[in-house]
Amino acid sequence: MEGHMKFEEADLMSDLMQGKELTKQLHNHMFLSSSSHETKEVLLEKILLSYEKALTKLKWEANVGDRETKIINGNMMDYSPCSFTNENPKSEVLDQEIKHKSVSKRRKIIDIWKKQVKVCSGEVIEESLDDGHSWRKYGQKDILGANFPRGYYRCTHKHAQGCLVTKQVQKSDKDPTTYEITYKGRHTCIQANHANKAFPSRSKICLGEHKHHNHQKNEAQEKKIEQPPHETIFSFSSELEVKLEDLETKENIFPSFCFPSPSIGSENEDNNMIENPFMECFSPTFLSHATSESNIFCLSPCHYGSNGLGLSVQTSESIITDVVSATTSITNSPIVNLDELNLFLDNVDFDTFPIYP
DNA sequence: TTCATTTGACCAGA
DNA sequence: TCTGGTCAAATGAA
Numbered sequence: 553m554e555g556h557m558k559f560e561e562a563d564l565m566s567d568l569m570q571g572k573e574l575t576k577q578l579h580n581h582m583f584l585s586s587s588s589h590e591t592k593e594v595l596l597e598k599i600l601l602s603y604e605k606a607l608t609k610l611k612w613e614a615n616v617g618d619r620e621t622k623i624i625n626g627n628m629m630d631y632s633p634c635s636f637t638n639e640n641p642k643s644e645v646l647d648q649e650i651k652h653k654s655v656s657k658r659r660k661i662i663d664i665w666k667k668q669v670k671v672c673s674g675e676v677i678e679e680s681l682d683d684g685h686s687w688r689k690y691g692q693k694d695i696l697g698a699n700f701p702r703g704y705y706r707c708t709h710k711h712a713q714g715c716l717v718t719k720q721v722q723k724s725d726k727d728p729t730t731y732e733i734t735y736k737g738r739h740t741c742i743q744a745n746h747a748n749k750a751f752p753s754r755s756k757i758c759l760g761e762h763k764h765h766n767h768q769k770n771e772a773q774e775k776k777i778e779q780p781p782h783e784t785i786f787s788f789s790s791e792l793e794v795k796l797e798d799l800e801t802k803e804n805i806f807p808s809f810c811f812p813s814p815s816i817g818s819e820n821e822d823n824n825m826i827e828n829p830f831m832e833c834f835s836p837t838f839l840s841h842a843t844s845e846s847n848i849f850c851l852s853p854c855h856y857g858s859n860g861l862g863l864s865v866q867t868s869e870s871i872i873t874d875v876v877s878a879t880t881s882i883t884n885s886p887i888v889n890l891d892e893l894n895l896f897l898d899n900v901d902f903d904t905f906p907i908y909p
Numbered sequence: 910t911t912c913a914t915t916t917g918a919c920c921a922g923a
Numbered sequence: 924t925c926t927g928g929t930c931a932a933a934t935g936a937a
Contacts, residue, residue: 689914691929704928708913720928 564606571602670730685739687719699725707741715741 578595581587691704700723707715717737724730 688912690931692915693927693929696926702927706929718928 567602567606571599571606574599574602664734664736666732666734668724668730668732670727685717685741695722698722700728707739709741713741715739 574595578592578599581592581595686708687705688708688710689703689705692701693704694701703721704718705721706718707713709715717735717739719736720734722732722734724732
């Protein structure tokens with residue numbers, strides 16, 4: 553894990569440095585009358601790609617660090633302290649990988665990413681596989697070659713808010729305590745109750761234990777174990793161990809960098825939506841902070857706490873907010889305050905950026 | 910009564 | 924034709 557993270561750090565630095573260089577190039581082109589619009593566009597694309605790559609990695613570390621830090625410190629912003637006292641973890645995330653078929657709005661191809669969750673005890677996974685969103689099961693299917701049926705879930709707000717994201721939950725054949733969750737699409741909804749992001753709905757993920765016909769009821773489904781919501785979710789959250797196995801993305805495509813902005817789509821405009829897969833990982837913090845104050849993406853300190861990233865975001869938060877904000881501007885408008893961005897980049901010493909404690 | 914889940918049927922793509 | 928994915932009526936739970 554450690555080695556892996558070191559590798560990620562180097563990779564991250566590389567992406568950020570590349571972005572910086574490209575930004576400088578673009579800055580120069582801005583004042584060259586001979587420079588074509590296409591050239592600038594290409595540079596802009598490259599810049600965005602670099603930052604998207606970096607953020608994809610940061611996202612992972614943030615997501616992992618977020619959970620782990622919350623567990624360890626127990627005093628993070630989005631979770632109540634009592635949430636971290638649970639000592640009976642039910643499951644752990646084994647592996648997460650992003651498989652972005654695409655994330656660019658232009659490409660309009662659905663985002664697909666997977667994660668695997670190991671359930672340590674109990675047969676019923678409460679919303680544990682929780683990602684902060686509420687889901688409604690709309691189907692279950694036996695899959696050829698799989699011992700267990702696959703469950704199909706869609707966002708509860710599909711109709712209310714037109715959120716078309718779906719996920720599939722498949723119990724692993726090799727390890728029945730492991731579930732593979734495949735997310736398709738991005739949330740465009742706002743969960744009605746923010747608390748529900750931490751204390752999800754009643755819905756449960758219950759997959760059949762046997763490979764039989766659909767309507768065969770499995771025991772797990774009948775043994776619904778009710779727990780107080782806070783216990784439920786945080787029993788899952790505690791002692792999470794996330795191993796980032798593969799950050800490689802298909803086709804080298806990274807998520808589009810579209811943090812919420814009033815200029816993005818009418819739907820988002822109304823709801824302060826995030827048209828970005830990052831939502832999945834950042835949403836709780838983002839919604840609780842950014843939406844209440846501004847349309848600027850915010851990383852809470854806990855995202856980088858103790859997971860190895862160790863990024864002192866408490867002090868860097870405003871910086872990150874600034875650069876994200878700036879980049880968002882880039883995304884949404886051809887008019888970019890590149891001086892600001894350059895200034896930021898110049899002030900960041902990437903060589904000594906405190907990624908690790 | 911409302912909302913979520915179950916499950917047979919249907920559809921589209923390979 | 925087969926399979927995965929989705930729909931929607933029936934059913935159950937709160």
